[in-house]
Amino acid sequence: MNNKFIAFTTAAAVGMGAFACAALARDQVKVAGSSTVLPYANIVAEQFGKAFGDLKTPVIESGGSSGGLKQFCAGVGEDKLDIANSSRKIKAGEQEECAKNGVNDIVEVKFGYDGIVFAVDESAGTWKLEPQDLYLALAAEVPKDGALVANPYKTWKEVNASLPDTPIAAFIPGEKHGTREVFEEKILHVGCKASGGDKLQLAKAEGKDDDAKKKAADKACNKVRKDGAAVDIDGDYTETLARIQSNKQGVGVFGLSFYENNKDKLKVATVSGVEPSLETVASGKYPVSRPLFFYVKKAHLGVIPGLKEYVEFFTSDRILSADGPLVEYGLVPLPDAERKEVQELVKSGKTLSTAAK
């Protein structure tokens, strides 16, 4: 027993040491970031693996835009990420963080748009929403008779007579989601302005100068009521779908591609009279959309095998054109001219200027 035991322990220790020493050169592209971009990146990675038999299929991690960019900015080196997927533009603060860690040259690639839709259960009637309706129904404070009051509305009908007479129950993305920012910017902010709430908030706002006041007012506009009518969903769209199926009167926020895949269970609401579809989002008619990006570490291009090929493959016509696999899944394609621009950018390897801050 004792000999065996000692041999076992030594073998384990030696094995561990061998693993730790073997810092092999990486031959696989590593990507992390936004869960909205993840399914698109998965499709590209899968096809990349098929098309380039001699290169390894990239590994795509999920973890959110902010999480991905944070890891991306951790530095240059074999053990660091090559690409960060993001459903929003990189922030100035993140670029500074990157620069601090020696990640100076970043190539920004915009590869399409994502529409954000409001959908109800398929058994519900037709919904026609305006940003103002959503603002009045969901904001913490709304203007009423020329003054700001804590949101008094209980049903959609009270907000807008053309909406159904059901209690307000909305499932909106939680604050860690990139989608939340789009929701605030394109819906709450717009609705706040349309209903005159922004002026009232501005009058009330505190700050040392006009700029600070305006910022405080914008922030107050984006505040969502906390009395249970608006529910933050910190999970993903599958959770929102489950919520709507258990509360048939609820309204949920989804990505366009998720809706396209679950059309038989969901019915989409128009926003400002426009029904969301690939066409209306691409043309800019549908108001609630955002660009999708991935960021490439230039220092890794040409060092990590397959990185350059992956980026070029991702931006090729075969992937990004209107009849490509990403559009089939629900990506809103870039207009042809913009796609050409992106392909040029990838070829030239133009990096984000620090002046872009």
Next chain:
Amino acid sequence: MAVETAPMTPDSALSASRKNEAIRARIKRRYSAERRFRAYGIAAILFGLAFLVALFSTIFARGYTAFQQSTFTLSVVLDQAAFGSSAPTPSELRMADYTKIANRAIQQALGVDPNNKADARAAADLLSQNADTQIRKIVTADPSLVGQTVKVDVLAHGNVDSLLKGQFDRSVAESRRKLSDKQLGWLDRAIESGILTKKFNTGLFTYGASSKPETAGVGVALVGSLYMMTIVLLVAVPLGVAAAVYLEEFAPKNFITDTIEVNINNLAAVPSIVFGLLGLAIFINFMGIPRSASLVGGLVLALMTLPTIIIATRAAVSAVPPSIREAALGVGASKMQSITHHVLPLAVPGILTGTIIGLAKALGETAPLLMIGMVAFVVEYPSTPMDAATALPVQIYMWATAAERGFVERTAGATLILLAFLVVMNVTAVILRRRYERRW
């Protein structure tokens, strides 16, 4: 022993019977209180069982369909024209347009005119996008098939599979369905003629991650989990047993060992995500082991399992009666001999049980893996523990967030696979304990 009984006065008889009544009532209350107490216990067990049954039955009801996959059995025409020559070179074999071959086969099987562009497209859409790879594999394995017509099983598209399994409602309007009325008609005919059937889904166990439900499987995750469990065994068991034996048999009782003991117990209760953060800081950032590697995952899980193994081993070692040690020492064995020859072998069942339960816990863990990059889309099998991989629970988590209907059943199906592993491990632990346990 004559006991003089006091004459019963009517007064005292009355008070005695009243007393008796009071006592009887109290006893009755006590009995019924005990009955209630027992009933609460039974109710608690039933409640727990009901939840368990509900959980298992929903997972099973949702997941059992994942073990079958809709498959077209097509006669594929491998004519020479598609390959350029009757004896194609390996590169010609690789580069041939298998998508076209597959599409032609399905159009022929459904009786669709290939010159009608829209219909041809609609028919081709019923096949999995992996159909070309399946045919390529068969032909490259046996090039003599070129020029013949062979029967090949190719996967149907995920939407077709969902339809066959009743996950799509046929009654909703055509525009909101994934499959058109025309495609439904073809599929019905295909089912009738027997070329579209449900077969056992081996792909679920062999494929890696995929964006298409029909070609998504837990293969890579299984290998990743296997690597990690091996590393946990190799690292945590020797370390844990050595630490436990030292603490139990050699260590002096003083402030330092007391502190260590308390901290080991505390470590067992630390949330697993903390171990992930530790792994990120030490194994990836400091030691430079690549992200997403199963080696990192294994080491992190080993750290997490260590306290469980130490606690179980200490309990097993201390349960060996002192008389055994004393007898060994009495016949002249050294302390080490008494431990390695007598104490440890007798403690093995307890150690094994603790280890297996620790492993089972580690097998179901996702939170620490998130931090070290194992929650990832990995298509290729890892050939060594240094390669990127995922784990079973991670695969379940990733599928749970996917939009396609086919992933819903796969999520539940993978959960069933994970549950099966856990049940097997726990049963092994029970059997080992039953078999080798010695009672004193």
